[in-house]
Amino acid sequence: DGGITQSPKYLFRKEGQNVTLSCEQNLNHDAMYWYRQDPGQGLRLIYYSQIVNDFQKGDIAEGYSVSREKKESFPLTVTSAQKNPTAFYLCASSGGTGRGTDTQYFGPGTRLTVL
């Protein structure tokens, strides 16, 4: 059963703590992405990776870090430097970034709340 999984579904963090959100896909997709969504707003790109061991900053990368050591995994760390981390975090993947392969499919998301 192919798809994208994210864990945990809900995460609570104290201020000053780093947390890591998991994203795994078994679709054999080359490209993976992280977005955040705030209430009433569209999705904003945090980081993306087009290939293993390579990734690029998106529009709002400050306070976040990622790694892409395996094709199927793209974890996101929310660091204490992120000033307003409470949000809905969505991971996505696509076959590639060329025309016809750039359709992105999303995981179920992680809701992060900073207490």
Next chain:
Amino acid sequence: RKEVEQDPGPFNVPEGATVAFNCTYSNSASQSFFWYRQDCRKEPKLLMSVYSSGNEDGRFTAQLNRASQYISLLIRDSKLSDSATYLCVVTLRGAGGTSYGKLTFGQGTILTVHP
């Protein structure tokens, strides 16, 4: 000006109605176009890609006008289950025909279908 603009609505329509959503994008280098739907507190799910010639999938019809930088979605014979937020999404064309891997989302249009 926002890169992708949608009328946020909400649109409240009775079952069986026809409803149309519009979307404009500002970057003429945009490569691919999509409509996603997002249910409350869930991840976005691909509804349909949008092609230059226009395309139809059952009750849903999507149109693209590159000259006017305009995308539309028409839903015929609305069902209660169509109630959701509809997201207009574009990607940018990069060098060599690849995209930058960045989906740019509109803020979404809320649709409520009532009995």
